Amino acid sequence: MTTRTSGHTQVSGIFPHLAQVAELGPPRSEIGVGALMPWAGSLYVQNYNSHQEASGRGVSLRRIDSDLSMEIVPETLGVDGTYTNRFVHYPSNQLVIGPHVIDTEHKIRTVPELQPLRVCGTSRHLSDPDNLVYVLCMEGELFELNVHTLECRQVADLNVELGTAGVRGEIHYKDCYTSFGRLVVCSNEYHEPDWAGEQAEGRLAEFDGTAWRILQRKPFTTISGRHEFGGTIFATGWDQASAILEVFTEADGTWTTYRLPKASHCFDHKWQTEWPRIREVEHERLLMDHHGMFYELSPWAYGGRIWGVRPISTHLSALADFCSWRGMLVLGGDNASPSHGLNPTTAEPQSGLWFGKTDDLWQFGKPSGWGGPWWLSAVEAGQPSDPYLMTGFDQKSLHIENQGDRTANFTLEVDFHGHGRFSRYTTLTVEAGASTHHAFPPGFGAHWIRLVSDVDTQASAQFFYN
Numbered sequence: 001m002t003t004r005t006s007g008h009t010q011v012s013g014i015f016p017h018l019a020q021v022a023e024l025g026p027p028r029s030e031i032g033v034g035a036l037m038p039w040a041g042s043l044y045v046q047n048y049n050s051h052q053e054a055s056g057r058g059v060s061l062r063r064i065d066s067d068l069s070m071e072i073v074p075e076t077l078g079v080d081g082t083y084t085n086r087f088v089h090y091p092s093n094q095l096v097i098g099p100h101v102i103d104t105e106h107k108i109r110t111v112p113e114l115q116p117l118r119v120c121g122t123s124r125h126l127s128d129p130d131n132l133v134y135v136l137c138m139e140g141e142l143f144e145l146n147v148h149t150l151e152c153r154q155v156a157d158l159n160v161e162l163g164t165a166g167v168r169g170e171i172h173y174k175d176c177y178t179s180f181g182r183l184v185v186c187s188n189e190y191h192e193p194d195w196a197g198e199q200a201e202g203r204l205a206e207f208d209g210t211a212w213r214i215l216q217r218k219p220f221t222t223i224s225g226r227h228e229f230g231g232t233i234f235a236t237g238w239d240q241a242s243a244i245l246e247v248f249t250e251a252d253g254t255w256t257t258y259r260l261p262k263a264s265h266c267f268d269h270k271w272q273t274e275w276p277r278i279r280e281v282e283h284e285r286l287l288m289d290h291h292g293m294f295y296e297l298s299p300w301a302y303g304g305r306i307w308g309v310r311p312i313s314t315h316l317s318a319l320a321d322f323c324s325w326r327g328m329l330v331l332g333g334d335n336a337s338p339s340h341g342l343n344p345t346t347a348e349p350q351s352g353l354w355f356g357k358t359d360d361l362w363q364f365g366k367p368s369g370w371g372g373p374w375w376l377s378a379v380e381a382g383q384p385s386d387p388y389l390m391t392g393f394d395q396k397s398l399h400i401e402n403q404g405d406r407t408a409n410f411t412l413e414v415d416f417h418g419h420g421r422f423s424r425y426t427t428l429t430v431e432a433g434a435s436t437h438h439a440f441p442p443g444f445g446a447h448w449i450r451l452v453s454d455v456d457t458q459a460s461a462q463f464f465y466n
Contacts (some may be wrong), residue, residue, distance in 0.1 A: 003332070008068050009380035013356040015447060015451075018070055020047050022058040027340055029056030031349040032274065032318070033332025034084035038325045039095045040106055041066065041229065044073075045332065045353070046098045048082045048320075050339070052118060056080070056349060063106075066326065075108040076100060079115060082138065084275050084320060087122035089147050091130040096122045101147055113152040117141060120275075121176035124227075126183060126209045129132065136176040136185060158185060161212045162203050165189070172270045177223035180250050183207040186220035186235060186339055188270045190191060194219070195240060195268075202270075204235055204246060215255055219270060224278035224286070230299025232306065234278050235299040236290045238262065241462075241463055242371030242388065243291040245309070259388045261369025261465055263292030263314040274334055275320040281329055281358055287312075291368060294361050305420040307447070308431035311392040329358045367392055372462040376413035379453045384422070385461070387415065393465035396444065399437040400428060404457030411452045412438075418447035425449075430459075 008337030010017050022031035034048035043064040049056035061076040076098075095102040099114035125132035135143040135182035140158035145151075153161065158164060164171045164187060173187040189201030202219030205212055220237035226236065231250035238244055243260040267273050274288040286297040292315060298308030318334040331354040338346045373385035390396065402408050409429050411423040425446075430436050451461050 010355070013354045013360070014352050015068060018064065018353050020045065020059075020070065020351045020353070022047070022049065022056055024348060025056060026058055027054065029340060029349060030334060030336040030337030031056070031059045031351055032320050032334030033351050034082070034320050034352065035086040035097055036321045036323045036325075037086040037088075037095060037097055038323060039102060040104050042106070043095055043196055043323075043325045043330065044086075044087065044095070044102070045070075046083050048084055048353075049080060049349075050082070050285065050337070052082055052116060055082075055340075058349075059195060060099060076110065079110060079442065081115065081122075082118035083131075084120050085122040085135070086135065086321070089133055090207045092147050094147055095177060096135075096145070096147065101150065102362075109150060109268045111145060111150050111152050113143070114145075114330065120174055121185070123176045123183065124178040126178060126207075131426040134176055134178065134183060136173055138171070138173050140171055140173050140187075142176075142185075156323065158203075159186075159204075162205050162214060164203060165201055166295045174220070174275060177220045177225065177233060179225055179227045180248070181208060181422065181438065184223050184233060184235065184248075186223055186237070188219035188221045188237070188273055190270045202237065204237060214419060218244065218248070219273075221273050222277050224273065226280065226284075226286075226299045229284075230301070232299055232301050234286075234288070234297065236278065236288065238268070238291055238377070241373060241375035241377070245290070247301070247306055249301045249304045251301065254304070256305070257386045258306070258309070258310075259371065259373055260290060260295075261293070261311075261371045261463070263367075265370040266316065267291045272318070274318045277319075277321055279322055281322065281324045284417070287322070287358070287361075288425070289322070291369075292316065292438050293367060294364070303419050305418075307418045309389060309391075309447075311367035311389075312361050314367060314369070315364050324358075328355045329356075329360070330355055336424065366466075368466040370462060370464045372398075372460070374459050374461040375456060376460055379457050379459045381453055381456050384413065386453045387420075388463060390414070390446045390449045390463075391418075395442075395466050396440040397464050398438045398440070399435060399460075399462050399464070400430055400438075400451075401460040402430040402432060402457055403459060404455070405432050406455060406457070407431045408457045408459065409454045410459070410461070411454075413450050413452060414446035415448040415450075416446040422448075422450060
């Protein structure tokens with residue numbers, strides 16, 4: 001639907017005059033909306049190209065005012081690169097976005113050491129949060145930045161600390177987050193060898209100020225939370241079997257793996273995931289964008305378990321960030337990339353902003369997807385699988401394949417309370433080398449479901465929801 005708002009044309013929440021458009025080049029890369037941040041009355045839009053300044057020009061920081069006028073921030077004209085970070089440093093009351101530090105009067109300073117790098121995350125400092133922040137870059141460089149003096153020094157090379165492949169491996173670090181005495185970082189490396197199990201380059205890892213610890217050797221895309229409020233840290237990733245939600249709870253000091261459906265296999269590559277985020281878009285409520293599906297997410301955990309995970313809708317958009325601004329929900333995409341001539345039908349780098357309200361998301365695609373706890377997985381007798389999301393979908397079915405050499409009985413256990421209390425639903429017997437299918441009756445639902453085998457075997461278990 002096309003209407004006029006404040007003198008500007010909008011089409012279904014999209015204002016053409018606010019499109020983010022880069023130079024034609026050459027080179028001719030992309031312009032994605034890497035970070036959206038309301039600040040001091042305005043909305044800052046930090047764009048990115050595909051790989052540092054040399055991959056495309058014209059992606060400088062932009063500022064949108066309440067009358068929906070937009071300008072390229074003059075101080076950042078010509079500062080082109082791959083920037084997707086945004087963080088408010090409350091002790092100094094400054095915004096860190098891209099390589100820039102912005103005060104409440106919109107005075108902008110640029111950090112020269114960060115300008116040529118692919119800046120992907122900013123977070124609180126473990127030991128000096130009043131003066132310093134951590135800044136993570138995509139090739140694994142980790143910096144300490146003094147937000148007052150702009151002194152910037154590299155404190156770690158994560159390719160060394162976490163054993164990743166470095167620039168020659170096109171490593172893809174994505175995000176960082178600090179809370180509960182730990183700095184958490186992630187990368188989402190995922191190519192054919194990762195899918196085939198020949199390598200595991202993706203990482204989810206944490207640092208306690210002294211030592212690094214690898215939590216998962218799988219691709220992860222974002223890490224978020226509300227610091228001390230709620231007592232949780234969330235990280236999203238995936239593997240062959242399903243989408244993954246990894247959750248740290250302060251109450252017991254541990255990480256728990258939850259599994260969610262994939263809404264599309266179009267996100268099964270490190271480049272195609274971009275930066276799907278977890279953000280607070282309504283008061284004390286989180287919105288999670290994960291593998292082509294939006295979810296409600298509560299920051300609270302009770303008894304060390306999360307309750308409030310519910311699917312909202314599916315989508316195909318590559319959304320690198322979203323936020324609330326002046327009562328609106330704003331989504332920032334990465335819509336069109338000529339990819340240096342590899343996409344012959346796309347001529348101009350451009351991306352749009354969508355303006356609406358949070359409840360509009362329920363009008364997007366119906367929640368549907370597939371996945372499960374096992375994909376050609378080694379299964380230990382009596383050991384429950386990771387819990388898999390079951391709530392919020394209509395038709396539900398399960399396929400189990402027993403790749404072992406003896407018959408296995410697979411017990412399905414459901415958690416209809418939502419807080420980790422599972423009870424037996426049914427048991428499916430599957431002969432060696434065979435598979436079976438189970439269709440859940442209409443109206444059947446629970447928050448989580450898991451499987452338990454009575455023998456050691458290799459198995460796949462995949463749920464299909466629509």
